[in-house]
Amino acid sequence: MAPIISATQQLPQVSHAVLYSKPTRTGFSLLQSHILYSNRALFYSRSSFRPLKAILNSPSLTKVADDAKEKGEALTLREICLGRVPEHLLRRVEEVGYAVPTDVQKQALPVLFSGRDCILHAQTGSGKTLAYLLLIFSVINTQRSAVQALIVVPTRELGIQVTKVARMLAATPTENDAEQKSCTVMALLDGGMLRRHKSWLKAEPPTIVVATIASLCQMLEKHLLKLESMQVLVIDEVDFMFNSSKQVSSLRKLLTSYSSCNSHQTVFASASIPQHNRFLYDCIQQKWTKRDVVHVHINPIEPMPTCLQHRFVICSKKQRHQTLLSLLQSDAPKSGIIFVGEQSEKSKKAGNGPPTIDLVDFLKTSYGGCSEILLLEEDMNFNSRAASLSEVRQGGGYLLVATDIAARGVDLPEITHIYNFDLPRTAVDYLHRAGRTGRKPFSDEKCNVTSIIMPEERFVLQRYENELMFNCEELFL
Numbered sequence: 001m002a003p004i005i006s007a008t009q010q011l012p013q014v015s016h017a018v019l020y021s022k023p024t025r026t027g028f029s030l031l032q033s034h035i036l037y038s039n040r041a042l043f044y045s046r047s048s049f050r051p052l053k054a055i056l057n058s059p060s061l062t063k064v065a066d067d068a069k070e071k072g073e074a075l076t077l078r079e080i081c082l083g084r085v086p087e088h089l090l091r092r093v094e095e096v097g098y099a100v101p102t103d104v105q106k107q108a109l110p111v112l113f114s115g116r117d118c119i120l121h122a123q124t125g126s127g128k129t130l131a132y133l134l135l136i137f138s139v140i141n142t143q144r145s146a147v148q149a150l151i152v153v154p155t156r157e158l159g160i161q162v163t164k165v166a167r168m169l170a171a172t173p174t175e176n177d178a179e180q181k182s183c184t185v186m187a188l189l190d191g192g193m194l195r196r197h198k199s200w201l202k203a204e205p206p207t208i209v210v211a212t213i214a215s216l217c218q219m220l221e222k223h224l225l226k227l228e229s230m231q232v233l234v235i236d237e238v239d240f241m242f243n244s245s246k247q248v249s250s251l252r253k254l255l256t257s258y259s260s261c262n263s264h265q266t267v268f269a270s271a272s273i274p275q276h277n278r279f280l281y282d283c284i285q286q287k288w289t290k291r292d293v294v295h296v297h298i299n300p301i302e303p304m305p306t307c308l309q310h311r312f313v314i315c316s317k318k319q320r321h322q323t324l325l326s327l328l329q330s331d332a333p334k335s336g337i338i339f340v341g342e343q344s345e346k347s348k349k350a351g352n353g354p355p356t357i358d359l360v361d362f363l364k365t366s367y368g369g370c371s372e373i374l375l376l377e378e379d380m381n382f383n384s385r386a387a388s389l390s391e392v393r394q395g396g397g398y399l400l401v402a403t404d405i406a407a408r409g410v411d412l413p414e415i416t417h418i419y420n421f422d423l424p425r426t427a428v429d430y431l432h433r434a435g436r437t438g439r440k441p442f443s444d445e446k447c448n449v450t451s452i453i454m455p456e457e458r459f460v461l462q463r464y465e466n467e468l469m470f471n472c473e474e475l476f477l
């Protein structure tokens with residue numbers, strides 16, 4: 001493989017030289033996109049531009065994770081958490097069925113328990129939630145009457161889910177733990193009853209608050225919540241929040257205020273942090289994290305779970321409904337999500353109905369294989385959204401027709417099939433949609449992600465394949 005090209009002149013943030021065999025225009029831009037996406041140097045073969053081997057370019061950061069990995073290799077969750085997380089909570093963790101740590105838990109927990117700020121960057125469904133909750137349980141003191149941990153999430157749906165897991169683990173201690181006061185968790189989410197939350201905060205502050213940023217800001221402005229009392233701040237789906245024009249300025253303000261508090265620990269989590277080295281640099285510069293922040297990056301060369309099989313079907317726009325129907329009939333999924341793109345302004349102005357409703361109606365009349373066809377999208381009111389999600393959580397077979405609102409963080413482990421009725425807008429969106437399946441950390445069960453595309457979209461899907469380093473197989477129906 002030759003020649004060797006140094007990428008440092010073109011891309012100052014990349015510190016490694018790149019082994020690269022064929023410096024053509026397309027090859028080089030592909031290479032750049034890999035580097036920008038992952039900040040890694042890649043080794044390329046002469047015959048193909050697919051990466052053969054990748055290495056991280058921040059040895060000091062990976063070393064911390066490697067040391068933790070070495071120490072935690074064969075340990076159970078209990079052993080990793082012993083002496084840090086109270087015994088009654090550890091028992092609860094085991095009762096729920098969490099005995100063996102996932103990779104991100106194995107590597108991150110020792111770092112988190114050491115008090116360092118941390119960026120949890122690991123595949124979808126890899127167990128980041130439990131990792132940061134265990135940190136929170138290790139630092140809070142239930143005898144203190146103050147909010148001690150804050151988890152900020154981008155959507156109400158994710159907030160409800162995180163609250164549910166936190167409450168399940170923080171269940172009231174048994175009689176043997178009589179001296180333990182139970183830990184309370186408040187969900188401070190858009191669409192909630194803020195008046196009731198105000199009274200609750202005044203009367204008896206909860207130990208943990210899970211919040212969306214707008215509701216949180218209201219409480220901070222009214223001085224009903226004080227950042228000074230918080231020991232841990234978690235920002236979940238951090239890249240999404242920084243990309244959201246509605247959330248970014250409040251988030252920046254929150255991080256800046258929190259950074260001026262005395263004793264604090266900050267954790268960011270996501271399966272996708274594009275240009276993560278740049279993000280790390282910004283965090284330190286802005287003092288949102290301390291200088292020794294650790295980037296725990298799990299499985300960087302496989303940003304999506306390996307149990308996913310990616311497929312695509314090519315058809316014309318008019319044939320998409322029929323193609324989806326044929327796919328459903330041949331796959332017969334017990335539970336799945338069909339992702340539909342946002343309706344364009346042009347289509348709205350033309351008086352067309354929402355494509356999601358159209359698809360739900362079509363499936364209800366044509367597809368008999370599944371017991372429930374449900375809808376989840378931004379435009380629904382909060383109660384209908386909650387009703388849809390609580391129905392799917394009750395189990396049984398269902399097909400959820402959803403926009404990207406269901407793509408972030410939502411954990412429905414029974415889902416085995418994802419269909420992209422419309423292609424996602426970016427590779428990162430593809431990753432999060434795909435990540436709604438394959439969510440059983442220790443299972444080998446194969447799950448499918450199928451994209452229905454028009455011929456001219458093949459190029460776009462190919463780009464996602466290159467960026468996310470996966471292979472998509474064509475299906476012929």
Ligand SMILES: Nc1ncnc2c1ncn2[C@@H]1O[C@H](COP(=O)(O)OP(=O)(O)OP(=O)(O)O)[C@@H](O)[C@H]1O
Nearest residue numbers: 098100101102124125126127128129130271409411
């Ligand atoms: N140690 C464990 N043992 C068994 N199951 C686990 C363990 N940790 C987490 N899980 C399960 O794995 C699933 C995914 O966990 P979680 O929702 O935390 O993923 P995530 O990393 O936050 O994913 P995303 O990036 O999509 O939000 C959940 O159903 C959770 O109950």
